[in-house]
Amino acid sequence: MKWYNYINIAYRALLRNKTRAFLTMLGIIIGIASVIAVVSLGSASTNNIRNEIASTGTNMIFISPAQQQRGGINMGAGDAKSLTESDLKALKKECKLITNVSPSVNISGQLVAGTNNTPTSLSGVDVTFQHIRDLKMQKGIFFSTTDVETAAKVCVIGKTIVDKLFPDGSDPIGKTIRFKNIPLKIIGVLEERGQNGMGQDQDNVVYLPYSTVQKRMLAITHFNSIFASAVSEEESENAVTEIKSVIRRAHKLKPSDTDDFDIFTQAEMLSMVSNVTGMLTALLTSVAAISLLVGGIGIMNIMYVTVTERTKEIGLRMSIGAQKQFVLMQFLSESIILSLIGGFLGILLGIIVSYLVSLFLNWEFVLNIGSVLLAFGVCFAEGIFFGWYPAKKASQLDPIVALRYE
Amino acid sequence: MTNKEVLKIEQLTRTFEMGSEKVHALRGISFSVNEGEFVSIMGTSGSGKSTLLNILGCLDKPTSGEYFIDGIAVSKQNDQALSLLRNRKLGFVFQSYNLLPRTSAVEQVELPLLYNPDIKSRERKERAKFALEQVGLQDRMNHFPNQLSGGQQQRVAIARALVNDPVMILADEATGNLDTRTSYEVMSLFQQLNAQGKTICFVTHEPDIANFTTRSIRLKDGLIITDTPIMTQSAALALASLPKNQDYEMV
Ligand SMILES: Nc1ncnc2c1ncn2[C@@H]1O[C@H](COP(=O)(O)OP(=O)(O)OP(=O)(O)O)[C@@H](O)[C@H]1O
Ligand SMILES: [Mg+2]
Numbered sequence: 001m002k003w004y005n006y007i008n009i010a011y012r013a014l015l016r017n018k019t020r021a022f023l024t025m026l027g028i029i030i031g032i033a034s035v036i037a038v039v040s041l042g043s044a045s046t047n048n049i050r051n052e053i054a055s056t057g058t059n060m061i062f063i064s065p066a067q068q069q070r071g072g073i074n075m076g077a078g079d080a081k082s083l084t085e086s087d088l089k090a091l092k093k094e095c096k097l098i099t100n101v102s103p104s105v106n107i108s109g110q111l112v113a114g115t116n117n118t119p120t121s122l123s124g125v126d127v128t129f130q131h132i133r134d135l136k137m138q139k140g141i142f143f144s145t146t147d148v149e150t151a152a153k154v155c156v157i158g159k160t161i162v163d164k165l166f167p168d169g170s171d172p173i174g175k176t177i178r179f180k181n182i183p184l185k186i187i188g189v190l191e192e193r194g195q196n197g198m199g200q201d202q203d204n205v206v207y208l209p210y211s212t213v214q215k216r217m218l219a220i221t222h223f224n225s226i227f228a229s230a231v232s233e234e235e236s237e238n239a240v241t242e243i244k245s246v247i248r249r250a251h252k253l254k255p256s257d258t259d260d261f262d263i264f265t266q267a268e269m270l271s272m273v274s275n276v277t278g279m280l281t282a283l284l285t286s287v288a289a290i291s292l293l294v295g296g297i298g299i300m301n302i303m304y305v306t307v308t309e310r311t312k313e314i315g316l317r318m319s320i321g322a323q324k325q326f327v328l329m330q331f332l333s334e335s336i337i338l339s340l341i342g343g344f345l346g347i348l349l350g351i352i353v354s355y356l357v358s359l360f361l362n363w364e365f366v367l368n369i370g371s372v373l374l375a376f377g378v379c380f381a382e383g384i385f386f387g388w389y390p391a392k393k394a395s396q397l398d399p400i401v402a403l404r405y406e
Numbered sequence: 407m408t409n410k411e412v413l414k415i416e417q418l419t420r421t422f423e424m425g426s427e428k429v430h431a432l433r434g435i436s437f438s439v440n441e442g443e444f445v446s447i448m449g450t451s452g453s454g455k456s457t458l459l460n461i462l463g464c465l466d467k468p469t470s471g472e473y474f475i476d477g478i479a480v481s482k483q484n485d486q487a488l489s490l491l492r493n494r495k496l497g498f499v500f501q502s503y504n505l506l507p508r509t510s511a512v513e514q515v516e517l518p519l520l521y522n523p524d525i526k527s528r529e530r531k532e533r534a535k536f537a538l539e540q541v542g543l544q545d546r547m548n549h550f551p552n553q554l555s556g557g558q559q560q561r562v563a564i565a566r567a568l569v570n571d572p573v574m575i576l577a578d579e580a581t582g583n584l585d586t587r588t589s590y591e592v593m594s595l596f597q598q599l600n601a602q603g604k605t606i607c608f609v610t611h612e613p614d615i616a617n618f619t620t621r622s623i624r625l626k627d628g629l630i631i632t633d634t635p636i637m638t639q640s641a642a643l644a645l646a647s648l649p650k651n652q653d654y655e656m657v
Pocket of ligand 2: 455
């Protein structure tokens with residue numbers, strides 16, 4: 001018996017019950033579609049975050065006070081106030097492998113311009129920050145060294161802030177806005193950057209001299225963090241080592257002391273984010289895989305019902321010369337065809353869904369050919385695995401008993 | 407009529423074991439059928455007619471005895487060879503038609519040929535159409551069973567039994583579900599096929615139906631009590647002499 005004869009027979013049998021065939025496939029369709037969509041969207045989001053991080057410069061280094069808190073009298077080490085002006089000076093003077101260094105001091109609150117206001121977070125930074133983050137001006141200028149030295153009440157704002165505070169479209173340059181009753185003169189507007197990989201709005205920013213935040217707003221002398229650029233991406237590992245020894249010396253740490261600060265590089269960030277999204281994708285994929293299993297059990301269930309319901313038909317087929325293997329192959333073909341067509345539709349649906357989602361989120365659409373092939377393989381295996389037992393049962397019917405079955 | 411033996415059985419027995427109880431459905435049956443015979447197998451209910459026919463049709467195996475179809479010793483064959491025999495040498499017609507639901511007449515008739523890999527798709531379709539023409543259903547090729555009368559459904563089943571050009575057609579109460587007129591029509595069809603040379607074994611318990619055959623074997627309690635030639639009547643004539651019914655239209 002030729003294989004296409006089995007397919008022909010199975011196909012005709014399936015056509016007789018189109019609705020049921022479709023409903024049976026639905027489980028597989030949904031299972032495969034979700035696996036395809038999850039894998040595709042997972043890689044799309046990872047790619048997106050990677051591109052994002054890479055675009056901000058892979059040689060950026062981020063220094064923050066150590067997270068662990070030590071109680072009691074030892075106020076110096078492990079304290080969130082451990083990064084200060086002297087560290088900055090030491091880094092500028094002693095580090096050969098970094099080009100730019102900028103502290104960062106942050107404060108949140110309401111920003112007011114006339115009758116408009118918006119909640120936001122202000123970042124006090126140094127002039128070098130513009131180069132570290134590669135900030136481009138759309139209008140006006142970034143603040144100067146003099147502004148930092150004099151703790152000038154000036155700021156540079158992003159597109160979102162402009163839209164919120166000046167909805168009428170008037171030119172913000174030269175206008176004064178207020179933050180906690182301190183007037184800040186807008187001297188520049190940044191170019192639009194859009195969202196970053198984590199969905200944060202990169203235009204909802206206000207930059208001003210760090211000295212202004214420290215002295216006029218918070219009355220503190222420490223920094224929340226320090227940003228630096230390594231001379232090159234290849235040197236960033238060495239730059240980290242250098243920064244570490246410089247700050248340890250500045251903090252007068254004994255060799256036995258642990259670091260009271262943390263250093264992240266953009267490269268580390270990249271792998272961290274990849275890990276997180278990878279884990280998330282794996283988790284979602286396994287959930288989707290469970291739905292595949294459920295779909296397979298659905299096929300088995302329906303094949304079982306089908307075999308019982310078509311007992312008389314099986315008897316007839318045997319009486320006109322269908323051998324046991326033919327009957328086995330017929331029902332096996334039916335379940336394989338069901339799951340393969342289901343798989344095909346599922347792949348289509350998965351691609352459409354992930355394409356639309358990517359389009360909507362402005363991500364680059366990624367289709368993993370491996371996952372498509374795997375999905376087909378899984379469907380084929382499922383068809384055989386879940387179709388085998390019902391098909392075996394059908395093939396072992398006694399033709400006379402089957403013919404008499406009511 | 408030739409004298410070629412299509413069927414020969416010798417001391418056939420069939421015993422069903424129901425737990426400790428034994429049911430002797432056939433107790434030792436011997437007869438042979440020549441090519442072109444139209445044999446009716448008669449007997450009261452439970453006399454073993456269906457059991458005998460199932461064995462003749464290679465659906466069941468005898469407990470003892472030998473049995474030859476077209477010279478082939480059936481009891482020595484394995485399951486696969488029996489399937490092959492059913493597919494190439496035999497045609498079945500059942501009381502309850504046993505058509506596949508939602509399947510067109512022509513596809514029903516193609517079915518036995520689908521299990522024969524030597525027959526290509528075009529030949530299969532042509533032969534199915536020809537068989538349907540033989541039973542007078544050339545206008546009903548694409549009808550589903552639920553769009554056909556009982557008599558028409560049985561004709562489709564007869565076409566399906568014919569399509570593989572079997573050496574013998576086996577029918578078990580093939581007219582059992584039909585009214586008198588339709589039964590006569592079906593018998594007339596069987597007589598035509600027989601006239602063309604087909605060998606037919608026909609189980610029935612209606613004596614008037616048996617009168618349309620050429621030979622009658624009567625069973626009782628698993629044994630042959632009579633085996634006699636018959637003064638064959640023409641089913642077509644019997645049909646013509648039936649009182650005309652206004653509501654009934656001839657197919
Ligand atoms: N599968 C079986 N298991 C046990 N006993 C059986 C089986 N099939 C048939 N028999 C018995 O064998 C005997 C003959 O049965 P069979 O079906 O051949 O009768 P029949 O002549 O066809 O009757 P009817 O005219 O009612 O169809 C009966 O006594 C029946 O109970
Ligand atoms: Mg019977």
